[in-house]
Amino acid sequence: MQIVIHQTDHTIGNFTQIYKYIENLTRSEDFQDNIHIFPETFLSGYPLQDLVLQKTFIRQYHELLQALRDLFAKIKLSDKTALLVGGLRYEFKDNADIPSNIYNVIYEVTKKSNFNDIYTKCLLPDYDIFDESKYYTPGSAPCIWSHAGCDFGLLICEDMWHSEQYAVNPLQMLMDEANGKELNGIINFSASPWNIDKEEKRIKRASEISRVFKTPFYYVNKVGAEDEIIFDGASFVVNETQVIAKAKSFKSDLMKVEIAKKSKIENLGVAPVGANSWESLFGPHIEKINGKMSLKKLSDDKLDAILGALNLGLQDYARKCGMNKFLVALSGGIDSALVLTLVKLFLKPGQEVEAIYMPSKFSASLSWEISDKLCKNLGIKLHNLPIKFLHSSVQNLFNDNLDPLEGLADENIQSRLRGSLLFARSNQTGAMVINTSNKSELAVGYSTLYGDSVGAISLLGDLYKSEVFALARHINKNFSDIIPVEVIERPPSAELRADQKDEDSLPPYETLDMILESYLSYRYDLPDLLNLGLNKTEVERVIKLILNSEYKRQQFCPILKLKDKSFGFGRRVPICKKVDFNLG
C-alpha cells in the first residue's frame, strides 16, 4: 500500500474532465490497494468566486458527485484502496435554492464509504487575493483518518498556517486529538497559489510540523493557472528535516510514495506559530546593497521559477480560453522584446506567435533594428505597420474640426492608434494580444490607457523594470544573447515625442523600484522612506503618481501574479480619494 499523490490541472467547470480523470484512475493498474490523495477542491475547482453561488454550477457539481457515487457503487474496492478527494459540501435553506452553508471538505472513498466528507477546512484566508469567508463556512473539528491499519492527521491548506491572526488553531486541535495515538503521517490537501517565496515557506512549515509530530508530512497541491493566479503543484513529502519526495513544479504530476511506519504521538505541547502569510504582505523585498537600499535581487533559481510560472500562466490561460495564437507589439524597448521572447520560448506544437512593429516619426532606427534582429533570432515573422500617415491623418482631422493636437494628446494618440491596429490584427487572426507593461510603469501610470496598456493577459505586470532587465539578462545567459543586447543597454523611452527618455519623467528605475516596492507593501510611510536616504521630492512625486493612476489599473487586464503583493485582484484601492493625504 502506497500513497499516490494526484497533482492535477483541470478547467473550472469542466466536470466531464474531472469525472474522466477518476474513471480512468479506477481502471489503472495502480488503483487498487493504494491511498489516492487529491488537492483541495479537486472536484469543484478553485478559486470559484461567485460561480459557487450560481445555480447551474451547483446543479452540475452535484451531478458530478452523483455520477462518481454511481461509479464507485459499481466498483469493488479492496480493503486497502482509498481515495481522499477535496471538494465542496453544500447545505441549502428550506426553499432549496440558496446555499446556506458551503464547506470546503475532504471526501472519503473506501470499500465502506462512497464520498462521505470526513474533514472540513477550519482556517479560511481572507487576505490578499483570498475571500474565503465571503463564501465558505469553517469547520471546527480535527480529523484523524483511520484506514487499513494506518492513521493520518488531515489538514486543508491554510489549516497548517495557524497564526495569531486566527481565533481557531486547527494544528493545535489535531495535536490534542493525536495525543497518545500513533500516526503514519499528516496529509495537507492544498490549492496554494505560488509566489517567488512560497515553496520554501511551505517546506519549512511542513518540516516544522513534521518535527513536532515526528511523522512525515504529505503535501498535495493543485497545479495550473486560474486567470492571474498560478498554482505550482510542487507537492512533496517531508520527514522532519528531509524532503523525501517532490513532484514537478508548474506541471501535472503523479507521485507514489511509501507510507511511513507509525510514530507514537505524545507530549506535543503547544503548536508552533506559523509564518503569518498575511504579514508577509507587509514585507517589502528590499535590501542593503553597497550601503544603499535597493530592490532585492532575484537569484538565478528564482528567475528560473518565474519562467516556469509565466509559462504555465500564459499557457493555461490560452488553453482554458481556447486560444493558440499570440500577438505581440514590438516597440524596440526591453519590455516588448522580453515578452515576445518569453512567448516564443513557451510556445507549444501547433501554436503560433506573430510580432508587429508600428513605428511613428519619433521611432529611432535602432528600434527597428532591434525588433528585426530579435525576430530573426527567434525565427518569428515581423510585420511592419507604420503609423506615421495615420497619425498625421488624425492631426489633420483635429486641425480641421477641433483644435490642433499637441503635447500629451499628441503623444497618447500614437499609443492608442497602435492599440487599435494591434487589436484589428488580433480580430483578423484570432490571436491573443499579450500585454507588455511592467510593474513599475503600472504603478506610476506611465502608460496610455487603451494604448500600450492593452492586452488579454500581462506577463510582466508583476515585475519591476529592473527585474525585467534581470530576467532578460538571465535568458540571454541561457540562450546566447537571443535578446539583442542593444535593447538592454539603450535608455528606456516611450518614443512618443522627440528625444523622450523615461528618466525625464521618472526617477532612475533603481530608485523608483525601491520606492514602489516599499510603498506598495503598505508598510512604508513617507518618513520611513526618507529615513532610507531617499529624496523627499522624488518620493512624494512617486507616491502621488501611484495614487493618481488607480483608474488606469482598474481597467487593466489580468496580471500573472509572482509576488506576495501584486496589482490585481489581491490589491484593492478606491479610485476616488484625496491624493495628497500621504504627504503630510
Added chain:
Amino acid sequence: MQIVIHQTDHTIGNFTQIYKYIENLTRSEDFQDNIHIFPETFLSGYPLQDLVLQKTFIRQYHELLQALRDLFAKIKLSDKTALLVGGLRYEFKDNADIPSNIYNVIYEVTKKSNFNDIYTKCLLPDYDIFDESKYYTPGSAPCIWSHAGCDFGLLICEDMWHSEQYAVNPLQMLMDEANGKELNGIINFSASPWNIDKEEKRIKRASEISRVFKTPFYYVNKVGAEDEIIFDGASFVVNETQVIAKAKSFKSDLMKVEIAKKSKIENLGVAPVGANSWESLFGPHIEKINGKMSLKKLSDDKLDAILGALNLGLQDYARKCGMNKFLVALSGGIDSALVLTLVKLFLKPGQEVEAIYMPSKFSASLSWEISDKLCKNLGIKLHNLPIKFLHSSVQNLFNDNLDPLEGLADENIQSRLRGSLLFARSNQTGAMVINTSNKSELAVGYSTLYGDSVGAISLLGDLYKSEVFALARHINKNFSDIIPVEVIERPPSAELRADQKDEDSLPPYETLDMILESYLSYRYDLPDLLNLGLNKTEVERVIKLILNSEYKRQQFCPILKLKDKSFGFGRRVPICKKVDFNLG
C-alpha cells in the same frame, strides 16, 4: 436637548476636511446641549479597502483622532452635549507596524469622555461588494448608551439586519441587555449603499425594530458616492409605524429631531429575523406581465431615484477626482443620447459638457440628425469628427502590409478609432469621458473592448436596454421630449456594417433582459428559464455570450451601482472556465 443627525459626504483620506467639519460644529450655535450623531466610519471614510492597511493612511487617521482629542480638551462641553461619531479603532502587534485588529466603532465625546469607543460593529457583511471580514474584527457586546438622563441602544449598520446567515445576533443581544430598562430610542449608525429597493427595506426593518422596542429608531446614514457605490443618506427617524423625520436623499443634510420620552422595555421575546440582504442577491427583478415573464418595470418614483443616484454618482466621482469637464461620444443611438442628456441635466455651475459625433460610411443620416437635434435641445456644442478617411487609411495600411480588413476586424476598428479620437479630445481639454454602455450589452459582450466600451465611469452600466428606454421616456415626459423621439423609436444598431441591427445578433431586448436578470441573479438555471417559456436555443446563446465575455467586463470602468446585483466589484467571476458547463 435634541438629536442632531449629521448626514455628511467627505472624500476618503481628506482628514483636514473632516477635522474642519467638527471644528465648525463646535462653533455653531446648535452645538451645546445637543446630541450629535454621525454616520458609521465618519472619521475614516468607507469603503477603504486596502487603504485601511497602508501605513500612511493609518498615521494620518491617528493624527486626526489626536487633533480632535486636542480640540475637545480645550472646549468646555455642557453636561448635555455629546457626539457619537463612527470611526475605526486599530490594535497593533508588538512591532507596532502591522494592525492586528481593526474595529468599526462608535466614539463618544462628552464632558467626561474624549473619543472613547463605546460600541463595536458585530455583523460584518461579506456578500456582494462587501469584504468586511477581510479587514475588520467583529464586536460581541451590546451597548446601551446613557447620557444626561437619556438611554439609547446602539447598532452599527448591518447589526440591525440580523438573519440566519450570521452566527451572532446583535439585535437579540441588545434586546436582552435592554430588558427591564427604559430607553429613549435605538440609534443605528450606517454607511449603507443605495440601490433601487434599499430605502423602503431600511424603513421597513427599522419600523419592525421600533415596534418591538416601542421606542423610536434613529437612522443616520452616510451620503456620497465612492467610485461605483452610491450612499444616499436619507437618514430618518421612525416611531413604530410612523416616519417622523426624514433627511434628503443623495445630498448632505443636517436634521434636528426631538428625543422621545422613555419607554419601559420588557418582555421583548425573540428578535425578528431581518430581510436577508444576502438573499436579495438571488431575487431577480422579474414579473408576469400580460401572461408573459418580463423584467420588472421601474415605477416613476424609482426612475426619479435613479436620476438622483446617477447625479450624485457622477458628480461625486468628478469632484473627488478633481474634474469639471465631461465628454460624450454620440452615435445617434439611445444610450449615448441618454448619457449626454443626463450629464447636461446634472451639470453644476462652472462645469461643461461637450459632445462628439464620429460618423463612418455606415452611419445613417438619421444618426446625424438625431445628434444634431439633441444637442440643439440641450444647448450643447456638437463636434463632427468623421472617421471615414481614417477608416480607409487603416484599411489601406492592412491591405498594403498584412491582410485586408474584413468582417469583425473591420467592424471593431471603427469603434476603436472612435475610442482613440475620443480620448485624444479628452487629453486636449481635460474632460472626463463618460461611458455609454448599458447592462444588456455589457452582459453579452456586445461592445468593442477599447472601442465603444471606453470611459472613466459608466452611468448606464447597471440598466438593461429596456430600462434605458424607460429612463429616456421618463425624462422626456418631464422635459418635453428633450431627447428626440426618433432615437427612442428607431431599432438599435451598432452601425459598424451596412444595415446592421442589434436584433440580428441578439434576441429582442425584452427577452434578452429577462434572461439576463434571471441568470445574473444566480438563481435561474437553464431548466428554470425553459420553464418560464423561453426558447432553449436563445437562452443557451445568451448564457454562452455572458460566460464568454467576462474578459471584457474585467477591463471595464466603474459602473454606478443601482441594483442588488450589478457588474463591478460585487460580482466576481473567473475569466477562465469551461463555457458550456451550464448547458448540460
